[in-house]
Amino acid sequence: MRGNRFEGAMPDGLELAEPVMEGCEQPPDLADGxxxxxxxxxxxxxxxxxxxxGVADLRVRLLLGDPDPRRGVDSIELELELALPTGTVGTAKSHGWMEDxxxxxxxxxxxxxxxRACITCAFSDYSPAGAGLFGTMACFRGSKDAYRAVRTKWDLFRLLPESSGWVQETFLCDQYGRRASNTGYRG
Incomplete structure (x- = not known):
């Protein structure tokens, strides 16, 4: 941005990768880096x-607020649009999480x-301890039977070490199964 390189695991946590570019007339605003x-x-x-x-174009718009005294930003808004052959659908309002x-x-x-993505898969869930904006779903494709037995957050806490790793909500693997309602911790 403005000649400066940012990197990070999540789009709401992009950190300045090197010092602000020398001579940058308008340096980017930072909240705790x-x-x-x-x-x-x-x-x-x-x-x-x-x-x-079988594939649609997802447009993502993330609005990062101003730095606040708690060393974060004062707001995060996420808007999505999905371009389908029949037209475009968009989020009805701004959200603070990719899940919502x-x-x-x-x-x-x-x-x-x-x-057809991890967000609607029968074998993915969020940690009861909390999740980030995007890319913090636990995948249980390697422990499907154990995940099917999850009913409480404590069940999920016990199973988290057996997860197949963390995935983005939009990821799709060859073991996808459509999620039924009232499944796992997130229902």
Whole structure:
């Protein structure tokens, strides 16, 4: 941004990778070393069942607020748009988490059309201890039977060490299974 390189594991935690570029007329705003006071936008493919192409274009718009006294930003807003062959659907409101935004999109899709990604998979969940904006879902494809038995947050805490790792909500592997309601910790 403005000639400065940022990197990080999550889009709401992008850190300045090296000192602010010398001679930068308008250095980026930072909150405890992380990007703030800006809008970050990107596009990515998202697998969607029930459409001819099988893949749709997901546009993500992340608004990072101003630095606040607690060394973070004062707000985070996330907006999504999904371009389908039949038209575009977008989040009904701004969200603070990818989970809520993707489930908002899913709720707007026509009958027979659904997101095919970790967010709707039978074998993924969030830690009861909390999750980040994006990319902090635990995958249980390697311990499916044990995950199917999860009913409480304590069950999930005990199973977390057996997870297959952390994945992005939009990821899709070859072991995807459609999530039924009232499954696992997140229901």
């Amino acid at each position: 992380e990007l703030a006071s800006c809008t970050v936008e990107w596009r990515m493919p998202l697998t969607v069942a029930g459409i001819e192409t 935004a993707l489930l908002d999109l899913q709720g707007q899709l026509a009958e027979g059309v659904s997101l």
